Amino acid sequence: MKSPLLSLPGAVPAEGVDEGVAAHYGDLFREQRALADGSGFVDLSHRGVVTVSGEDRLSWLHLLLTQHVSELPPHQATEALVLSAHGHIEHALYLVDDGETVWAHVEPGTQDALIAYLESMKFFYRVEVADRTDEFAVVHLPAGSIAEAPEGVMVRETPYGRDLFLPRLDLESYAGKNGPAAGLLAYEALRVEQHRPRLGFETDHRTIPHELGWIGSAVHLQKGCYRGQETVARVQNLGKPPRRLVFLHLDGSEVHLPPHGTELRLADEGPEGRKIGFVTTSVRHHELGPIALALVKRNVPVDARLMADSTAAAQEVVVEP
Secondary structure: OOOHHHHOOOOEEOOHHHOOOEEEOOOHHHHHHHHHOOOOEEEEOOOEEEEEEOOOHHHHHHHHOOOOOOOOOOOOOEEEEEEOOOOOEEEEEEEEEOOOEEEEEEOOOOHHHHHHHHHHOOOOOOOEEEEOOOOEEEEEEEOOOOOOOOOOOEEEEEOOEEEEEEEHHHHHHHHHHHOOEEOHHHHHHHHHHOOOOOOOOOOOOOOOHHHHOOEOOOEOOOOOOOOOHHHHHHHHHHOOOOEEEEEEEEOOOOOOOOOOOOEEEEHHHOOOOOEEEEEEEEEEEOOOEEEEEEEEEOOOOOOOOEEEOOEEEEEEEOOOO
């Protein structure tokens, strides 16, 4: 779904899974600084929007999600995962309840599969699941923003900012009153700085929540059964995850950033050394320079110097080994 804000001056379209919104509007670092200062907004209208309504919505979702939501207070934001039977991450939902309906935004293009799963689990519960992507666009206001949400718009407020579920038809008029717009690259740079994982970037087909630090923020350890819980409990109580998320400071002399999937090796072992992980997201930050998130094997020493292809990288611990 192509955003009308791609017609704004300087807009450069994003690619891949983020196609449909602007990567930037001509000045990446200015846009980052604006967001860091609490100004402007980010067009996330390519993300999927799913609602769940009905009397049983919270108790029903509580049985399916990794988060404790049976008593979720109205207007309190949370996030949750859907796991496979083996505990691997399949979906990430960013939730808020308005007292009658749960609103969630999800990764672009994942809403159909999520809704299919939810529909298959309805049974006798009094719930209605709907894809609202055609009707509502997600707009992100950064932390510290003093911009007011339009009356009647559902807001999901977090420590990182506010997500608005804005009627899609109002997107252009909202942008005209609440600029400047910041592109997705600026948003992603701050996400990496904040060590926040993203489905499809920091995850692959075998990622479990412990590897990314999603225990607590998206996975509640003191709740009843849900699909994949046995794996979560076993790793939490009896072992360690096979991999861990790290934050990387990349060599600033390199012209190109190592793309997603770039293999990581120990610098001491040289270019023919064994693979010990891969880059998940790399960005240019307005203060920190080139930085990245990566997944590495749990036993990689925390002070080991790494190489992402030909780019030197120093790691910081995000998930403890």
